[in-house]
Amino acid sequence: xGIEPEFIGYMAAFCTTISFLPQAYxxxxxxxxxxxxxGMYSTFTLGVLLWLLYGLLIEDKAIVFANVITFVLSATxxxxxxxxxxxxxx
Amino acid sequence: xGIEPEFIGYMAAFCTTISFLPQAYxxxxxxxxxxxxxGMYSTFTLGVLLWLLYGLLIEDKAIVFANVITFVLSATxxxxxxxxxxxxxx
Numbered sequence: 584x585g586i587e588p589e590f591i592g593y594m595a596a597f598c599t600t601i602s603f604l605p606q607a608y609x610x611x612x613x614x615x616x617x618x619x620x621x622g623m624y625s626t627f628t629l630g631v632l633l634w635l636l637y638g639l640l641i642e643d644k645a646i647v648f649a650n651v652i653t654f655v656l657s658a659t660x661x662x663x664x665x666x667x668x669x670x671x672x673x
Numbered sequence: 674x675g676i677e678p679e680f681i682g683y684m685a686a687f688c689t690t691i692s693f694l695p696q697a698y699x700x701x702x703x704x705x706x707x708x709x710x711x712g713m714y715s716t717f718t719l720g721v722l723l724w725l726l727y728g729l730l731i732e733d734k735a736i737v738f739a740n741v742i743t744f745v746l747s748a749t750x751x752x753x754x755x756x757x758x759x760x761x762x763x
Contacts, residue, residue: 600720
């Protein structure tokens with residue numbers, strides 16, 4: 584086949600990253616994270632960080648690229664969620 | 674370091690897969706997919722399928738393992754969503 588694995592990797596990265604964007608956009612726009620699960624976002628963000636570390640260790644650009652973007656989005660949502668949880672607890 | 678990249682990969686796979694389980698469980702249990710976005714799930718499922726293909730092409734077990742499980746979960750949710758959309762349209 585003429586299609587490079589790297590191209591498939593970037594296509595995959597593009598799809599999974601853009602499918603995550605609407606949630607990130609909504610959370611950043613409304614600054615509301617009440618209906619999001621803290622447990623789920625903590626686990627997901629940790630998972631994305633580990634994928635990023637894995638991509639760096641095996642020197643795979645598509646994995647690093649996808650997970651840097653997703654980590655920034657996911658960590659931003661998680662910080663909003665933690666801030667929201669802490670301020671409500673007061 | 675004593676930690677193998679493969680171990681990091683499986684840890685990453687574990688975290689991102691289990692963070693996806695609550696949604697899959699809820700959808701399968703309630704058989705309700707009304708509040709899910711068809712566009713988001715289509716794109717995400719395609720992305721996971723491409724990651725799976727990428728994992729097979731670069732022969733990376735952690736990527737294949739993670740994406741086989743996530744693809745089954747995501748495709749199941751997507752099928753419920755499509756079925757729901759079609760039956761409502763009648």
